[in-house]
Amino acid sequence: MQDAQTMCSICCCPTVKILMIIFMILLIFAISFGNSLTLAVVFGSKHFHTPHGYLKASLAMADLAIGIFVVPLSVYAEMTLLLKDSAPGWIVYNSQHTHFHPCTFIGPVFAGCTLVSITTVFFLTIERSIAVLKPLHKDAVITRRRTSMLIIFSWMGSFFLALSPMIFSNEIALQYNSCSRMCNYALKTTTLPSQAWHILLLFPVFDFTLLIGTIITNIISMSTIRHHSKKRKHLARAGCHSASGPSFSDIKAAKTIGAITLVFTASFTPIAVFVLGNVIGNEWCIFSFFAFWILTASSCWNFIIYSVRDQKFRVRARQLLSSSRIKSSPQISEK
Template sequence: MEEAAATNCSICCCTTVNKIVMVVFMIFLMFAILFGNALTLAVVLGTKHFHTPHGYLKASLAAADLAVGLFVVPLSVYAEMTLMLTDAAPGWTVRNSRHTPLHPCSVIGPVFAGCTLVSITTVFLLTIERSVAVLKPLHKEAVITKRRTSMLIVFSWTGSFFLALSPLIFSRKLALEYNACSRMCIYALGATEFPRQAWHIILLFPAFDFTLLLGTIVTNIISFTTIRHHSKKRRRLAQAGCQSTSGPSFSDIKAAKTIGALTLVFTASFTPVAVFVVGNVSGNEWCNFSFLAFWLLAASSCWNVIIYSVRDQKFRLRARQLLLFSKTKTSSP
């Protein structure tokens, strides 16, 4: 037992100080995710200016991130606080979903995986939407409609959660467990080696992630190349005393750059988990890396509101108005 505990002892929980820091970090992250994404939804849904296909996609991304703060992180906080205060972990944390009826990870695991896939898909759709605005500005309103965007959002949620549940649907060898290294609900195997079928199924996640991320990066490169070309053209025309009426608008260019920043953050957050999954299938436990990878991924759920606040002036002003109104309403008698 001591040897097993030492094997699963990651940097987060080997000492009392580390455990306290870990729980404080989890609680802070939970409230940051809840506050940031609730604010994003309030701004997007409560402001007519954001009732656009672009705004709908932002709301979808915020909803997926909000679910992480509502369901995924609180379960980890509960498990770790119980362990820290009573020196005994809840019984379900030492058994997987195949051996425990109504195991919490049976719900939380697919929610985390599904919301992660929704986030990746939504960032990809945001990139495509901005690329159309940059590459084909005259056809933007005809190609990108609210109806089509809403259908794509429904499809992305449905497809993402089907993919998240696919390991449980297509393999009886896989289960969900509260992992002692990552301190989260993840997919696990009861055997010592991965059967070939389970190996293929579990690799669906990094394959899907890297395919969409690669497509997102390539699309961003094409968009930024076009933006650079139009910027040079506008400068030449401005020096000649002419004014360009073609090409993307400044608001579309700024929005494309915002989505580019969002892509960089999400790529940096998703890549470690994908690498860990591939390494885990190959037989590597990587306990410390597991904790860092999964919680870096969870932390990405509060980055969107930070990026919008820095890059989007209209979003920043509207968010400030909502916060000031809420503060004034709370302080009034």
């Protein structure tokens, strides 16, 4: 277990600590702004009141929760360690600690929202693949009611899985990790109880299973899109028009989900590697810091990808921002 002497495991330099705090604060604003605007676009425009829009909103809510709950605790902990000589009791793990530990709440929130994100990306991929592979059956198969049920199931299932280490094992604890600068699950002892490390492996197994399924589905969708594009070009040269196949909006949305999948794959892979290494006894302190914060930073990438690739989303976001400026300008002039 880690103690107060390992709190500077990455670097004790105050300048580096200040830079880390600034990065965390900027990340809070980026995650909160991007995902709040995404929710405003989805719920504020009838065009996005679709199953695809609901899944986007679910993903944005999971990412927003990370920016509101998870990152601020890390900022508070790092500022406390920077300004005080000794670390608060909740930061230094103590098996006899009887008071409320913030990580008891923040840890499952981080794990649960992360699992919700990867599950939602998987559902988005399936939804787009149906639109591409079976465009005529899309509206019959993908309904708002079914999508809402899937969203509820993903949140319940993800948080149950996030809480499973605390429910099914006494050998696993939540603590503020001095390496990752986050609340993480860790083994209470240096030995590896069979039940405990099997439970910890649930996270990378679940992540990789969904990621592999998402990647394979995206490959099938992209292959189908490529086939239809070639077919349309051939018919256009012959002076004919094809009424079958996915629409251009469905194709563009599928490519957008493909870009999101690449970001999530790049973000989740270091975490999965770290968990596997941690289970076999490797600490990998510096690697764990970058792995966890790359994953956290991915919470603001969805908004960036939507803004770049989705023209309707970009236009609606600009309208919301411009309208908010217009409403605030009279108040400024009156003053």
